[in-house]
Amino acid sequence: MVADTIIYHPTLTKLVKFWDSTPKREKSFRLLAYLSRFLSYYAYRKGYSKETIDMFKGLKNHFSFIRKGMRFFKPIPHLQTAAKAYDNQLMDPVLQATTIIRNLGYAGYLTIDSVVFAKMLGLVDSKKWPNLSTYASRFWLLGLVAGIIHSLRIISQLSGYKRDSTTVATDEKAKIDEKSISKQLYQAKRKLVWDLLDSFIALNTLNYLHFTEGDVGLAGVLTSLFGLEDMWKSTTV
Known part of the structure; x- marks a missing residue:
């Protein structure tokens, strides 16, 4: 049927x-x-x-x-990710710092956004803290800037791996490694574009840009x- x-x-x-x-x-x-x-x-x-x-x-x-x-409980996973990155001493220092800052920025943004939601529901006086949305956007932008630096660091590292590879990928393992690096490089560049576009939104929300x-x-x-x-x-x- x-x-x-x-x-x-x-x-x-x-x-x-x-x-x-x-x-x-x-x-x-x-x-x-x-x-x-x-x-x-x-x-x-x-x-x-x-x-x-x-x-x-x-x-x-x-x-x-x-x-x-x-998104009411969404700050918690970001705080967990930041804590795990802080405890990971084997992580690249730049990637570790940007992971912590990015997730703390997102957690701050989402926490303030939850208070804004409470104001919209009438649970909090709507006249209190009139600049909450501005602070939320600042935290979001902080997380995005950290994300941009994070992606640039990964792109720099992966590009270095490809430049330093002097052997031709003839065996199957070498071909798989090269393909894996290319895939990771694509994902890092895609995430960079993603964060740049979101930063464009945040900058306009904060009136730093006027598109x-x-x-x-x-x-x-x-x-x-x-x-x-x-x-x-x-x-x-």
Whole structure:
């Protein structure tokens, strides 16, 4: 039957399992929030009605609100990662420092974001701490800068390995090692682009840059797709 073919299709099965996870749903809402942000600016530039523009702005606010609830306990894993990196004395000093700073920055950002969420729910007086969002963005930017340095360090190390390799990869083991280095180098460069795009968003949020809402929304769409791609690949049926 056609219904059975659809219901038991491997892609649909994987999609159901993919969304049966809070981090993956949160990342999906992030994509929708930034897409709505981009579309509101696009509608404004194209002269669409005020109702259409307000609809996309409203969607962005709703998706962002839902995300905050899904990230309520997210600082804890970042604190654990920072603690493990601190205890790892065999780790490269630069990678160790940037891992600690990056995760502490993200933990600070998400902790403040949880307080913002509490204010939105009315659990905390909305007039208290009016600059919380600014401090949250600063912590986020701190984590992103550490991530950029982290990626640059990995790229530098891996590029050095490739330059220092004077033997031609003739045997199977050498070919596997070369392929592994190339894969790690690609991932580090991809993460660098990812963090640069997110830094672009944070810098605009803090008013250090003054690009349009459309530019910020598009950058957010791209980084959300990066995250969803990684999560999709890690989902097994």
